[in-house]
Amino acid sequence: MDVPELLESASLLVPEETATENDLTVRDIWNYLVHDEWEIALGLLEDLGDGHPLPLAFWAKLAEAADLLRLERSSAWCHWRCSEIRNGMVRADLTLRPAAEARRTMPIAGHGVLRPMWDIGHLSPAGERAVDIALLWVEDMPFLEPGGRATVRLVPLTPSQWKGAVG
Structure with a gap:
C-alpha cells in the first residue's frame, strides 16, 4: 500500500464520533x-488514537505510513503504540535522582529505546529481590534529565510478570 491508502484505511478504523481535543474528526482528516496533506493527516490520526483506544491495525497502518514518509518520531510513536496493544502498558510518574546523588549523569532518551529494570515486588526463587524489564517512553519530552520528573509509559517485555504487580 502507498501512504494515502494506508492513511485512508487507518481512518476507516476510527469511529465517526471520535474527535481530538480540538474537535477534529475523521471527516476533517x-x-x-x-x-x-499526508503528514498533517498522519499527525491528526495519531491525535485521534491518543484519546481513544483503537485497534492494532490502526497503529500498524500509521506506522507503515510514517515509515514511508520517513517521519522518525511518528514512526517510533506508532510502533510504540503497537507494542502497548500487544504487551500492555503501565503509566507512571518517574522522578530521576539528581546527578550528584546517582550514578547517572546523562539524560535518558525518551522515545522507547531504553529497557530499564524495575523492582515491581517480585522475588526470586531464593526469596531475593527480582527485577523485571520494560521499555520506557517519556511523555511529551525527547529526554529526561537527572533530577527531572515526567509521566512515563512502560511496555513490559514479559507481560505475564507484570499482571497484578502494579496497580
Missing part, C-alpha cells in the same frame, strides 16, 4: 487526505 479526509479533507487533508484529498489535498495530499
